[in-house]
Amino acid sequence: MGIKKQEIELRIVSGRIWIELSTMKRQDKRLWYLTLLVLGVGIFGSVLSLPAAEIEKGKQGLAWKKTAASLALMTGDRIVWQFNHLQDGEEKGCPYFHPLATMDGAVLTDLRPGDHLWHRGLRFAWKKINGLEGYWTWPDGEKRWPDKIMGHTDVTAVKVLARDNFSARFELKLNYHPPGEPADLSEKRIIEVSAPDEKGNYGIEWRGVFTAGAKGAVLDRTPIEGEEDGKWFGGYAGLQFRVAGHEKYSTWTVSNSEGATVASKADSINKESRKSLEPLHGKPARWVDLTLDMSDGKTGGVTIMDHPENLRHPSPWHIAAMPHEFHHAPLFTGPYTLEAGKELPFEFRILIHPGQVDKVFTEKQWKDFSERP
Numbered sequence: 001m002g003i004k005k006q007e008i009e010l011r012i013v014s015g016r017i018w019i020e021l022s023t024m025k026r027q028d029k030r031l032w033y034l035t036l037l038v039l040g041v042g043i044f045g046s047v048l049s050l051p052a053a054e055i056e057k058g059k060q061g062l063a064w065k066k067t068a069a070s071l072a073l074m075t076g077d078r079i080v081w082q083f084n085h086l087q088d089g090e091e092k093g094c095p096y097f098h099p100l101a102t103m104d105g106a107v108l109t110d111l112r113p114g115d116h117l118w119h120r121g122l123r124f125a126w127k128k129i130n131g132l133e134g135y136w137t138w139p140d141g142e143k144r145w146p147d148k149i150m151g152h153t154d155v156t157a158v159k160v161l162a163r164d165n166f167s168a169r170f171e172l173k174l175n176y177h178p179p180g181e182p183a184d185l186s187e188k189r190i191i192e193v194s195a196p197d198e199k200g201n202y203g204i205e206w207r208g209v210f211t212a213g214a215k216g217a218v219l220d221r222t223p224i225e226g227e228e229d230g231k232w233f234g235g236y237a238g239l240q241f242r243v244a245g246h247e248k249y250s251t252w253t254v255s256n257s258e259g260a261t262v263a264s265k266a267d268s269i270n271k272e273s274r275k276s277l278e279p280l281h282g283k284p285a286r287w288v289d290l291t292l293d294m295s296d297g298k299t300g301g302v303t304i305m306d307h308p309e310n311l312r313h314p315s316p317w318h319i320a321a322m323p324h325e326f327h328h329a330p331l332f333t334g335p336y337t338l339e340a341g342k343e344l345p346f347e348f349r350i351l352i353h354p355g356q357v358d359k360v361f362t363e364k365q366w367k368d369f370s371e372r373p
Helices: 005-022 026-039 271-276 359-371
Strands: 062-066 070-075 078-084 096-100 122-125 152-162 168-177 185-193 202-212 217-220 238-242 249-256 261-264 287-294 299-306 325-328 336-338 343-354
Touching: 062 078, 062 152, 070 168, 078 185, 238 299, 238 343, 261 271, 287 325, 287 359, 299 359, 336 343, 343 359
Parallel strands: none
Antiparallel strands: 062 070, 070 078, 078 096, 096 122, 122 238, 152 168, 168 185, 185 202, 202 343, 217 336, 238 325, 249 261, 249 287, 287 299, 299 343
């Protein structure tokens, strides 16, 4: 396939910009970096930091599948990953990845399971903004609570770039608002998906910058145990991973950067499973990995990394709802108030891996991610 002239020119320009960035203060670097992302320079187009020649090897059989609402990477007749950006407006609510699978076909995510119709693979969703719930559940939750007023999440703009080397870039704008009212919170989001490497690893760089509206934005969640009206499932809001249906795997293993690991065959949430997850639930960590041993003999997993400049890093993680789901949970310990016009950035690196998690590789990826300006 070869490297296009435009790519070479982009890398030369990117290199010059990087030299300039290296002389700046950290705060100025961040401002420049976010500006470059919005302009679409794409300095960090290779999530896994692989040379372009390696990325382009062995891509026979890969193809793009595009619709007005999604982009999917295909290998033969199977979907490797699909990002549902919802540009056509037919589907409402949070954009999401589903399916999200390993290169050999182990599907890791679930979509609208019967217990929670609003769960959508890998997505970012707030729970409460300025006291209004429903951002987590709208619009699917209206079937369960038809009389409840719910906050709306609207996709207002989408740009999609599907590259010849089978990496991709998405730029989105979203508004979070009460029905019929101006946005209490807006977001500019950029997602970069790398091409799969020769071992079948690929990655997602997820960057969102939230801006509070004229009233400001109080971001909140269901209270946790020990608080007034606290619940065992409280504390969640943010990046959510809904796990594939229980019938598709035999064993699940959750581990984190701090050395905690729990492996289980549990196919439902109960007191015993929640007790076993105490070393992980609500605990701060730089990254968390979920690995599934699939019923057909395949093994694969996902690692989610929390950037050092994210709110309350290292964030607690909501793990108690396994085997259904897990969350990056920056509001676990309490709400957060974003003043009118102020910005709140979040950045994540998400790695999809075949087989068991390689912790040496994961720590190298964490180091690269954490040191990025």
